[in-house]
Amino acid sequence: xxxxxxxxxxxxxxxxxxxxxxxxxxxxxxxxxxxxxxxxxxxxxxxxxxxxxxxxxxxxxxxxxxxxxxxxxxxxxxxxxxxxxxxxxxxxxxxxxxxxxxxxxxxxxxxxxxxxxxxxxxxxxxxxxxxxxxxxxxxxxxxxxxxxxxxxxxxxxxxxxxxxxxxxxxxxxxxxxxxxxxxxxxxxxxxxxxxxxxxxxxxxxxxxxxxxxxxxxxxxxxxxxxxxxxxxxxxxxxxxxxxxxxxxxxxxxxxxxxxxxxxxxxxxxxxxxxxxxxxxxxxxxxxxxxxxxxxxxxxxxxxxxxxxxxxxxxxxxxxxxxxxxxxxxxxxxxxxxxxxxxxxxxxxxxxxxxxxxxxxxxxxxxxxxxxxxxxxxxxxxxxxxxxxxxxxxxxxxxxxxxxxxxxxxxxxxxxxxxxxxxxxxxxxxxxxxxxxxxxxxxxxxxxxxxxxxxxxxxxxxxxxxxxxxxxxxxxxxxxxxxxxxxxxxxxxxx
Amino acid sequence: xxxxxxxxxxxxxxxxxxxxxxxxxxxxxxxxxxxxxxxxxxxxxxxxxxxxxxxxxxxxxxxxxxxxxxxxxxxxxxxxxxxxxxxxxxxxxxxxxxxxxxxxxxxxxxxxxxxxxxxxxxxxxxxxxxxxxxxxxxxxxxxxxxxxxxxxxxxxxxxxxxxxxxxxxxxxxxxxxxxxxxxxxxxxxxxxxxxxxxxxxxxxxxxxxxxxxxxxxxxxxxxxxxxxxxxxxxxxxxxxxxxxxxxxxxxxxxxxxxxxxxxxxxxxxxxxxxxxxxxxxxxxxxxxxxxxxxxxxxxxxxxxxxxxxxxxxxxxxxxxxxxxxxxxxxxxxxxxxxxxxxxxxxxxxxxxxxxxxxxxxxxxxxxxxxxxxxxxxxxxxxxxxxxxxxxxxxxxxxxxxxxxxxxxxxxxxxxxxxxxxxxxxxxxxxxxxxxxxxxxxxxxxxxxxxxxxxxxxxxxxxxxxxxxxxxxxxxxxxxxxxxxxxxxxxxxxx
Numbered sequence: 001x002x003x004x005x006x007x008x009x010x011x012x013x014x015x016x017x018x019x020x021x022x023x024x025x026x027x028x029x030x031x032x033x034x035x036x037x038x039x040x041x042x043x044x045x046x047x048x049x050x051x052x053x054x055x056x057x058x059x060x061x062x063x064x065x066x067x068x069x070x071x072x073x074x075x076x077x078x079x080x081x082x083x084x085x086x087x088x089x090x091x092x093x094x095x096x097x098x099x100x101x102x103x104x105x106x107x108x109x110x111x112x113x114x115x116x117x118x119x120x121x122x123x124x125x126x127x128x129x130x131x132x133x134x135x136x137x138x139x140x141x142x143x144x145x146x147x148x149x150x151x152x153x154x155x156x157x158x159x160x161x162x163x164x165x166x167x168x169x170x171x172x173x174x175x176x177x178x179x180x181x182x183x184x185x186x187x188x189x190x191x192x193x194x195x196x197x198x199x200x201x202x203x204x205x206x207x208x209x210x211x212x213x214x215x216x217x218x219x220x221x222x223x224x225x226x227x228x229x230x231x232x233x234x235x236x237x238x239x240x241x242x243x244x245x246x247x248x249x250x251x252x253x254x255x256x257x258x259x260x261x262x263x264x265x266x267x268x269x270x271x272x273x274x275x276x277x278x279x280x281x282x283x284x285x286x287x288x289x290x291x292x293x294x295x296x297x298x299x300x301x302x303x304x305x306x307x308x309x310x311x312x313x314x315x316x317x318x319x320x321x322x323x324x325x326x327x328x329x330x331x332x333x334x335x336x337x338x339x340x341x342x343x344x345x346x347x348x349x350x351x352x353x354x355x356x357x358x359x360x361x362x363x364x365x366x367x368x369x370x371x372x373x374x375x376x377x378x379x380x381x382x383x384x385x386x387x388x389x390x391x392x393x394x395x396x397x398x399x400x401x402x403x404x405x406x407x408x409x410x411x412x413x414x415x416x417x418x419x420x421x422x423x424x425x426x427x428x429x430x431x432x433x434x435x436x437x438x439x440x441x442x443x444x445x446x447x448x449x450x451x452x453x454x455x456x457x458x459x460x461x462x463x464x465x466x467x468x469x470x471x472x473x474x475x476x477x478x479x480x481x482x483x484x485x486x487x488x489x490x491x492x493x494x
Numbered sequence: 495x496x497x498x499x500x501x502x503x504x505x506x507x508x509x510x511x512x513x514x515x516x517x518x519x520x521x522x523x524x525x526x527x528x529x530x531x532x533x534x535x536x537x538x539x540x541x542x543x544x545x546x547x548x549x550x551x552x553x554x555x556x557x558x559x560x561x562x563x564x565x566x567x568x569x570x571x572x573x574x575x576x577x578x579x580x581x582x583x584x585x586x587x588x589x590x591x592x593x594x595x596x597x598x599x600x601x602x603x604x605x606x607x608x609x610x611x612x613x614x615x616x617x618x619x620x621x622x623x624x625x626x627x628x629x630x631x632x633x634x635x636x637x638x639x640x641x642x643x644x645x646x647x648x649x650x651x652x653x654x655x656x657x658x659x660x661x662x663x664x665x666x667x668x669x670x671x672x673x674x675x676x677x678x679x680x681x682x683x684x685x686x687x688x689x690x691x692x693x694x695x696x697x698x699x700x701x702x703x704x705x706x707x708x709x710x711x712x713x714x715x716x717x718x719x720x721x722x723x724x725x726x727x728x729x730x731x732x733x734x735x736x737x738x739x740x741x742x743x744x745x746x747x748x749x750x751x752x753x754x755x756x757x758x759x760x761x762x763x764x765x766x767x768x769x770x771x772x773x774x775x776x777x778x779x780x781x782x783x784x785x786x787x788x789x790x791x792x793x794x795x796x797x798x799x800x801x802x803x804x805x806x807x808x809x810x811x812x813x814x815x816x817x818x819x820x821x822x823x824x825x826x827x828x829x830x831x832x833x834x835x836x837x838x839x840x841x842x843x844x845x846x847x848x849x850x851x852x853x854x855x856x857x858x859x860x861x862x863x864x865x866x867x868x869x870x871x872x873x874x875x876x877x878x879x880x881x882x883x884x885x886x887x888x889x890x891x892x893x894x895x896x897x898x899x900x901x902x903x904x905x906x907x908x909x910x911x912x913x914x915x916x917x918x919x920x921x922x923x924x925x926x927x928x929x930x931x932x933x934x935x936x937x938x939x940x941x942x943x944x945x946x947x948x949x950x951x952x953x954x955x956x957x958x959x960x961x962x963x964x965x966x967x968x969x970x971x972x973x974x975x976x977x978x979x980x981x982x983x984x985x986x987x988x
Contacts, residue, residue: 194853194888196924199939205699256793299750303797359688394688430690445693460954
């Protein structure tokens with residue numbers, strides 16, 4: 001698969017020699033340095049500038065291979081950049097690292113309407129894939145707020161989730177074929193376009209959700225779904241958490257698999273955004289303990305409407321819902337989602353804000369949230385906690401505000417939120433990934449045996465730690481060749 | 495995770511000492527030898543007896559760990575047995591190997607109706623999971639003819655497919671959590687019950703579809719789906735392959751994602767079973783070039799029926815279908831499926847039979863089948879080829895009959911069927927796996943770089959080749975510690 005042979009004897013006289021070779025190989029405009037680097041933000045939340053030694057902009061998967069062959073020979077670590085919309089500092093780069101930006105790998109290569117697949121390069125933004133699918137009367141079901149910026153490669157590397165996981169699964173479920181470049185420049189091309197393929201190990205799984213630490217995703221074949229153009233949306237107020245979970249179970253059955261979103265807001269969250277922020281007109285009174293934004297997708301408009309409305313009426317009759325508004329237009333639907341999606345409103349209201357993304361069994365959610373709230377208040381009486389979640393997926397997003405906002409406080413807050421998950425078989429990351437931010441907390445969610453096996457994989461695929469070094473798993477500080485699984489380094493962070 | 499420590503200094507005085515230790519550890523009735531072994535068939539097609547030195551029957555995941563700790567210390571290779579319904583000789587065991595049968599790991603541990611998940615041990619038959627789901631008003635969507643015998647562990651290890659992949663995906667898509675024992679006895683417990691969990695590498699993917707060569711699956715958490723009780727089924731005759739593919743595309747859209755099966759029979763297949771076998775009453779004239787068995791599943795009976803019938807009428811009006819029968823009862827539906835499912839009828843009619851399972855892009859199918867037929871006839875004028883397939887998944891099942899049935903002929907026939915797939919980006923195994931039967935053909939579907947990476951994984955997880963040795967990837971004959979990727983060994987087989 002590797003067309004040209006590996007470079008012979010890379011001079012290790014340093015980074016500048018390597019950059020010179022890369023300029024020769026890729027052309028001047030493919031190697032950015034100086035202010036072309038620092039003018040780029042590496043993180044859309046912190047707006048921190050990029051500190052890498054250079055940003056490389058390969059135009060083809062083959063150029064990614066050539067870059068990695070040279071970097072492998074020089075033992076030069078790299079950080080891969082997609083749309084830079086991640087939330088766990090996975091795109092941060094050290095001054096001695098190189099960034100590989102896949103922004104020029106932005107071609108939609110093929111759409112097959114019979115097979116229902118689309119073949120794209122890694123740098124294509126999610127929204128372009130959604131639009132290409134829609135133009136062919138199909139849909140690509142993964143959807144996130146960052147759709148215009150985030151890329152398919154980043155979605156794959158972080159196994160992106162979003163609002164429709166309950167119906168369509170995460171990014172992993174949409175990937176049929178994949179191509180990735182290994183740390184040594186080898187190209188692993190598993191671009192099979194078929195749904196069924198059991199010819200040996202499913203290697204693409206290694207690169208999905210491993211955050212660029214095992215390989216650089218360059219291309220993919222994605223599965224498309226039939227277009228479902230009839231959308232029914234309701235915002236309901238529930239009298240108790242039991243009512244919320246019963247409603248979920250009932251809707252799942254009554255809507256016969258059409259349920260595509262079940263987003264739950266705790267009262268604190270709904271009241272803050274819908275009422276106190278002044279940014280919305282509250283569609284319902286804000287005094288109920290829980291609110292659910294419910295959405296169902298179908299191709300069949302007449303029947304779907306009556307099915308959805310009947311399900312809502314039943315929920316009322318059974319006392320699962322005490323108030324509700326069903327969107328009667330696209331505009332109404334958007335205004336309901338605007339409340340759920342108003343991250344900016346939360347940031348404004350709760351600044352300084354700490355945002356968390358966890359998952360845990362639904363049965364434990366209520367106790368978990370109230371336990372966390374009690375713990376936070378006992379330490380910081382002024383603490384505020386607002387919560388919403390993709391309930392059907394087990395995913396909660398918690399926003400915490402306390403008056404102090406130091407590294408040490410953040411660590412204490414993390415402890416409050418993450419530690420209880422260990423006993424509940426919960427996860428410190430539902431959809432954001434690990435990156436740098438959660439790395440040292442990983443043992444909360446994964447056993448020593450699991451961490452050891454992750455290390456085995458990292459060592460097998462990237463023995464010199466060239467790919468996104470120090471992300472997900474800690475890389476030894478002292479330049480060794482082995483990785484030890486991370487353990488909570490509480491003292492380091494405080 | 496490993497409760498007890500590894501055994502100290504295993505005596506390597508041979509298999510009998512090891513078996514004695516295993517008897518002490520597991521109890522007498524957990525270690526079968528002699529005729530208790532040879533009375534068991536290892537393969538339901540060939541009825542070949544089991545040749546292993548012994549069959550071990552652990553009762554708990556912990557006992558599987560203890561077995562592997564001892565086997566690891568003794569460098570004793572093992573073969574894991576599930577329901578023994580595989581088709582690629584993956585369960586064959588050498589006289590010096592031990593079989594680990596998971597038949598006693600047969601508990602359904604937990605069903606969570608709110609989360610829509612079920613937690614089971616690996617030895618539970620598929621049908622019991624389907625029944626447990628149905629009892630809770632849900633469904634487990636993977637379905638195969640072998641449902642009564644095949645086990646969840648085997649379904650996972652082989653990434654089972656079946657008839658509903660077009661709608662629900664393969665076994666991999668149903669697995670949320672997994673537990674497996676490594677070659678050294680370490681337990682990897684990733685039994686997360688949440689749909690969303692991005693806390694580090696998704697290790698369970700390593701064990702799904704790797705046919706027991708990287709670990710022994712002991713337990714799993716599976717996703718359930720809402721029960722869809724309204725089933726609409728039709729058998730249609732299509733005038734051309736273009737009509738077949740257009741029909742698939744149109745139904746996918748018109749049924750709005752309800753399409754759950756699209757099974758295509760070439761005329762040779764349909765005529766043979768429906769008419770010439772004398773085992774069925776042909777529901778349609780047998781002269782059309784293609785037949786499709788179409789099924790749609792929904793929770794909504796009234797609307798679903800009219801939607802399905804309208805779709806069929808449209809297909810008629812557009813000339814995509816020239817004849818059709820829509821099942822009006824469960825009995826009629828079963829009689830239509832009976833034609834498609836009549837493997838026994840094919841075996842009877844075509845004995846000696848060679849059966850194949852491949853996948854390739856739909857656009858190439860017609861040419862592929864006619865090319866294979868031409869090639870077979872040019873070598874064996876009496877050759878018969880009948881074909882059906884899960885078309886929407888890219889999966890074709892080809893049955894070949896020629897008068898000779900030697901190893902050499904089989905190899906030549908394999909060559910006729912597999913070689914053309916290389917140029918078509920096809921797969922030598924859609925759903926059956928590789929096992930022993932297809933191992934040496936793997937380079938048709940996977941690149942040298944992919945095979946090298948598979949070998950890297952095998953070496954990293956099972957450096958002594960203890961787990962299903964020689965399956966999927968060739969193990970060195972001369973007792974070395976490294977595996978070289980298999981290359982087609984044509985001369986060996988002839």
